[in-house]
Amino acid sequence: xxxxxxxxxxxxxxxxxxxxxxxxxxLLFSSLVLSPAxxxxxxxxREVHGAVGSQVTLHCSFWSSEWVSDDISFTWRYxxxxxxxxxxxxxxxxxxxxxxxxxxFKERIQWVGDPRWKDGSIVIHNLDYSDNGTFTCDVKxxxxxVGKTSQVxxxxxxxxxxxxxxxxxxxxxGVLGVVLLLLxxxxxxxxxxxxxxxxxxxxxxxxxxxxxxKSAKDSSKRGRQTPVLYAMLDHSRSTKAASEKKSKGLGDSxxxxx
Amino acid sequence: xxxxxxxxxxxxxxxxxxxxVSTIVSQWIVxxxxxxxxxxxxxxxxxxxxxxxxxxxxxxxxxxxxxxxLSVIFSVLSLFLFFCQLFxxxxxxxxxxxxxxxxxxxxxxxxxxxxxxxRHPEWHSNSDxxxxxxxxxxxxxxxxxxxxxxxxxxxxxxx
Numbered sequence: 001x002x003x004x005x006x007x008x009x010x011x012x013x014x015x016x017x018x019x020x021x022x023x024x025x026x027l028l029f030s031s032l033v034l035s036p037a038x039x040x041x042x043x044x045x046r047e048v049h050g051a052v053g054s055q056v057t058l059h060c061s062f063w064s065s066e067w068v069s070d071d072i073s074f075t076w077r078y079x080x081x082x083x084x085x086x087x088x089x090x091x092x093x094x095x096x097x098x099x100x101x102x103x104x105f106k107e108r109i110q111w112v113g114d115p116r117w118k119d120g121s122i123v124i125h126n127l128d129y130s131d132n133g134t135f136t137c138d139v140k141x142x143x144x145x146v147g148k149t150s151q152v153x154x155x156x157x158x159x160x161x162x163x164x165x166x167x168x169x170x171x172x173x174g175v176l177g178v179v180l181l182l183l184x185x186x187x188x189x190x191x192x193x194x195x196x197x198x199x200x201x202x203x204x205x206x207x208x209x210x211x212x213x214k215s216a217k218d219s220s221k222r223g224r225q226t227p228v229l230y231a232m233l234d235h236s237r238s239t240k241a242a243s244e245k246k247s248k249g250l251g252d253s254x255x256x257x258x
Numbered sequence: 259x260x261x262x263x264x265x266x267x268x269x270x271x272x273x274x275x276x277x278x279v280s281t282i283v284s285q286w287i288v289x290x291x292x293x294x295x296x297x298x299x300x301x302x303x304x305x306x307x308x309x310x311x312x313x314x315x316x317x318x319x320x321x322x323x324x325x326x327x328l329s330v331i332f333s334v335l336s337l338f339l340f341f342c343q344l345f346x347x348x349x350x351x352x353x354x355x356x357x358x359x360x361x362x363x364x365x366x367x368x369x370x371x372x373x374x375x376x377r378h379p380e381w382h383s384n385s386d387x388x389x390x391x392x393x394x395x396x397x398x399x400x401x402x403x404x405x406x407x408x409x410x411x412x413x414x415x416x417x
Contacts, residue, residue, distance in 0.1 A: 164315040171324035176331070
């Protein structure tokens with residue numbers, strides 16, 4: 001928090017009093033520049049796109065160093081594109097919204113804001129090309145009244161162009177999604193294939209040993225499926241390594257590249 | 259051999275750095291007093307004041323941005339997967355997933371640079387321009403990424 005320093009003009013004794021205006025000017029300037037510890041800051045969008053005939057929401061929010069008081073007031077002004085004057089089109093004071101009933105926005109403005117949520121937004125219905133221009137949102141929250149207003153420019157199109165980032169997000173999300181899906185699919189297929197191979201291996205080894213008691217095996221398989229599966233996976237990996245070792249030992253056609 | 263492993267990692271990190279720099283730095287097209295890149299246009303007016311504004315919302319520019327970001331993501335994922343596979347792959351196995359992601363990153367960079375080359379008159383209207391160093395880095399990153407990916411696919415895991 002900056003406070004304006006209170007300079008005491010020091011005068012050497014015997015020096016005549018020169019005009020006090022430079023000192024006063026410095027004082028005034030410093031008080032204007034250094035004192036705003038309290039100010040109200042208004043936030044709006046920078047530009048808003050709307051299609052002809054549809055509606056558009058002009059958002060307005062603010063930050064204030066004071067609590068939201070009952071005397072809070074919102075004012076929306078409109079400056080046509082290429083025009084010089086700004087006219088008031090909406091005012092909210094003491095809990096009551098006042099909508100334009102005689103001007104260009106007659107019966108087209110709707111108040112959707114709520115002072116308790118620091119929201120001073122309005123909705124303009126039934127847009128037309130003559131609505132192109134700059135809208136200014138002005139918020140006063142007594143005793144916090146000094147601050148900058150914020151402007152939003154309305155562009156009315158026949159058809160709203162795609163917003164920035166739609167193509168960006170779609171491409172990134174789409175490609176990543178497809179790659180992840182393919183990976184998942186690949187791992188799923190490999191897992192199922194390994195499971196089937198392990199089951200076939202087990203049946204083969206059981207047949208070799210001559211212990212084909214089908215009924216007992218089927219009942220045991222149906223009873224405890226999951227723990228047996230994990231054991232078979234380890235077994236399959238070790239058998240795969242063993243078979244590889246065997247093939248390497250037999251014929252070293254595949255040299256181990258560094 | 260440890261030297262080979264180190265060399266491969268250095269190559270991969272170099273590709274990653276090239277991708278990062280060419281995505282972030284603002285020097286894809288330079289002219290006298292202005293420079294354009296994926297994210298903003300900066301121009302220096304007389305008096306040495308630099309004005310930077312956001313690039314246009316052209317769909318082709320957004321697709322270039324998207325594919326550059328995708329290439330960075332794929333390269334980072336590939337590095338991470340390489341370290342995962344280094345410790346979990348069986349002996350004699352190949353680093354397929356790492357190589358595939360790195361090759362995908364290279365393809366993304368190539369498509370981004372190609373789209374930018376063809377479509378850049380659409381979003382800046384300066385007649386005198388030349389390509390900046392970030393654009394050249396993107397083209398350099400493409401063969402290096404392909405090479406790195408192919409090395410991963412050919413490589414076999416030892417011990």
